[in-house]
Amino acid sequence: MPSTFLEWVRFFVNEYGLYFLQGALTTLYIALIGTIVGFLIGLAVAVVRTIPIEENDSFGRKIFYKVVRWILVAYIEIFRGTPMIVQSMVIYYGSAELWGLDMSPIVAALFIVSINTGAYMAEIARGGIISIDKGQYEAALSIGMNHWQTMEKIILPQAIRNILPSIGNEFVVNIKDTSVLNVISVTELFFMSKSAAGTYMRYFEVFFITCVIYFVLTFSVTRILLAVEKKLEGPETYIIHGSQTVPEAVIKGEIR
């Protein structure tokens, strides 16, 4: 049996390496899917919430929008206002009890993380949308674009670029917070670590390794996101077409 700290660490890495790897991959998988789906939910919620209600809209239409907005606000408030660990218990056991749904832990995990992230993303996306200059919106309307076209072509591309740091933040939070899903027996990194540690009653050594793995995951993700952000900035320069110094540009810029 190993006796020192380092020996134990080496022992767990050798014996439980695949175990940790599987846990880390599950964690990454849930965090990634949860962030992407959550982002899409948040975007949809924010776009619907920013549909302008016009004075001359019909009464039915006004009521419809008001009800939809109310439901969306309720969703955001409830999922932001309760801990994800509690949401996991309620949704996982509640769905079995109430509707006899036999969700596998991983399906439940994906659902919970997505819908929880969606609530946060909805506010992040709404912030991104309202931060775009009103003139952009008016210019789009003035050439005849409707709310959806304006959102798709003009507002969202700018808003998403602006909220990218916050989206990255949510991703990192999700990598860490998937650990709470061990309460519904999702075999993510924390759950795997706990069972490995429990077998030998060596909590410090195992969770030291776990800690390193979490950090490597989050740190790599933030680096990758930074690179993506840079890429989205686009080129700083442009070609002046028809310029003498760039003859090939003349062809593309030729006036037909």
Place this chain on the structure above:
Amino acid sequence: MSEFIISVNHLQKNFGENQVLKDIDFYVKKGEIISIIGSSGSGKSTLLRCINLLEKPTSGTISFHGKDIQSKGFSLSEYRSKVGMVFQTFNLFNNLTVLENCVVGQMSVSKIDRKTAEEKALRILASVGMAQYIDAKPKQISGGQKQRVAIARALAMDPEVLLFDEPTSALDPEMVGEVLNVIRDLAISGLTMLIVTHEMNFAKDVSSRVIFMDDGVIVEDSSPEKIFSDPENDRTRAFLKRILNPEKDPGLQ
């Protein structure tokens, strides 16, 4: 069919307690070039913004070829594409290149295919002298260039009327000329235009009609020759005196 492209009847607009437009009536015929002048806060811009419904009128009607633009079933999107708007602050789409700025509306609103849209955008950009810059982003070009692209963007929709909301007010003095020249060319081409402006010489040169607004009403509406040489109303006279001879303004001494 009405002989007027745009008719405005009893238009009123309040912002809260503040009445910005008080019972405005006016008509635009095809080919007219109407300059709207007046001091800040007289309601000129609000009138323009009501015409394409960026502001909702508090009361009154606005008709396009005799059809009430606020009636149910009226295609606001089609109307807006036919009544283009050029803004004081340009409002080019920041995420798109110069070319894409002039293509996006054609493709999404008029459902024109990309190739045709790009060809048309290029032709129009060339006519405003911006064909060289099709790949530039708005942040990479000057104010005067931005405004020329903004005009091209509106023109790409084949408008029947163009609304200009102080198109040169946000420009450095040396860039005002290039934008006014583009508008002058459009005037010659016969496009119907409504221009809110502080450039009196320009208004005098290009307009077929000049409207003077003050305190939410149209005070005077006549030919540029008449307004600039022999205005009927005292308020018009006072305004023109103030703006044409600023150094003689007693308020500045």
